[in-house]
Amino acid sequence: MNDADADTDATRVVRAGLPGEEPYAPPLPGPVFAAHYHLPGDVADAPYAYGRDANPTWTGLESAIGELESPGDPDVETVAFASGMGAISAVLFSQLRPGDAAVLPSDGYNLLxxxxxxxxxxxxEVRTAPTAGEAQRELLAGARLLWIETPSNPxxxxxxxxxxxxxxxxRGALxxxxxxxxxxxxxxxLALGADLSVASGTKALTGHGDVLLGYVxxxxxxxxxxxxxxxxxxxxxxxxMEAWLAxxxxxTLDVRTRRQADNALAVAEALRARPEATDVRHPGxxxxxxxxxxxxxxxxxxxxxSFTLPGREYAERFLDALRLVGDATSFGGVRSTAERRGRWGGDAVPDGFVRLSVGLEDAGDLVADLRCALDAAAR
Incomplete structure (x- = not known):
């Protein structure tokens, strides 16, 4: 699709990666299940040769993500993966060699x-520094690659x-x-100068909690x-099937993320009013x-x-008392979820630290549920 046809994200996102219209064809073709393809002659220029190399369903998704990551840029290329960790690993291990140095965040996703x-x-060599304050800048001398996670999780x-x-x-680093x-x-x-934009499509990109996916x-x-x-x-x-679902x-990415961001801000403001919820964080x-x-x-x-409650038991009572918010990991789904992040280990957070992913429910209903659960946890 020509970017001139879509000047706003709201329009672009509903048409990204779709093929040209054909009479009686679906606007989004169904998933292609194929381990191999008919392959006459030389394979060098074959668009599809074997199922591990490429698939038409991946192509549509990769094209769509490229249009969103860098609108109007014909040179952007996207590579889809089975998971976010698959995408992260591909970047790190394809670009780094023995003797190289990489700078990673010390407060990023715990599997880092x-x-x-x-x-x-x-x-x-791996060097780490916190995300805040551009602290990673001080570790860049001689590095081959800088890995940024912003906003950091959790x-x-x-x-x-x-x-x-x-x-x-x-300093010559990617x-x-x-x-x-x-x-x-x-x-x-990419518009801010990065060489690679990486994400777990499992989260808000797909938003329904039913797909594992990643991309670069x-x-x-x-x-x-x-x-x-x-x-x-x-x-x-x-x-x-995962690529097609994604x-x-x-x-709906535009309408979902707008509603979620508005809801999250309302929730954060409500939590700020509760004395038992400390260090309430939301970039908005x-x-x-x-x-x-x-x-x-x-x-x-x-x-x-994110916010912190007075200890592990307090946080667990709070989570048990919630009715509209599920106790689950991950984030970005249409249904609100929360968890005591310390149960996984690997994150430098207090025992009562809660990561809350705000969904599409009514903001007033969510705030009421959180208040009731906080009241119950205090008893």
Whole structure:
């Protein structure tokens, strides 16, 4: 689709990646289930040769995500994966070699700690610093790759992507940004100078809690080829049904994320009024420590609110008392969920730290449910 046909995200997102109209054909073709394809002659220019290399259903989804990550940019290439971790691993292991150095956030997604150990086992130096305050900048000398996660999960700190990308490029480092929480409608890392925008499509991108998916988007063809080659080698490919479900879900991404961001802000403001909920964080709160940086680079502030209750037992009583909010991990779904994040280990958070993913329910109903659960937890 020509970007001139879609000047706003609201229009673009419902048409992204769709084929041209054909009489009596569905607007979004069904999933293609194929391990192999009819393959006459030379394979060099074959668009589809084998099921681990490419699939027409992936192609539609990858095209759609590219249109959202970098509107109007014909050079952007997207590579879809079976999960967010598949996408993250592909970037790190395709770009780093023994003797290289990588700079990672110390407060990012907790499985980054496992990846750090793997990288170090392969002879790669890993340096870490917190997301807030562009602290990673001080570790860039001699680094091959900078990994940014903003907003960070679960602490919701934000860093200046453009400032860090400029600093990294001056030192010859690649820049990858985990854009999971923001989604491409809330933040566009490629436009802010990143080389790679990476995300778990399991979260808000697909939004229904029924798909595991990941992707990497970039403009450089050689970078995209190396990431795609890693996917082929390790077989971290998405299923055609998952890819089709993801593409189907994109049409509502704008309305979902707008409603969720509004609801999350209302919830955060309500929690601020409760003395038992401390360190309430949401980038949309005007006095949040991350707000100024978020306002410069984000167009919406996401669905996640974090806060701390007085201890593990208190938080568990609160979660048990909720009626509209499910006790579950992940975030970005249409139904609100929350969890005591410390139960997983790996996150440097207090025992009573709660990560709340705000869904599409009525904001007043959610606030009432949270207040009732807080009252019950205090008894």
């Amino acid at each position: 700690a496992s990846l750090r150990q793997r990288l170090e086992d392969f002879g790669i 602490g919701l700190d934000v860093c200046d992507i453009r400032a860090l990308a400029d600093a990294a490029h001056e 820049v990858a940004v985990d854009n999971t929480l923001a989604t491409p409608l809330g933040q566009r890392p 988007a970039c403009r450089d063809a050689d970078l995209a080829a190396s990431v795609r080659a890693w996917r082929k080698t390790v077989g971290a490919i998405p299923g055609p 593409h189907r879900s994109l049409a 709160l005007p006095d949040d420590p991350a707000h100024a940086a978020a306002a410069r680079q984000m167009s919406r502030y996401g669905c996640v609110v």
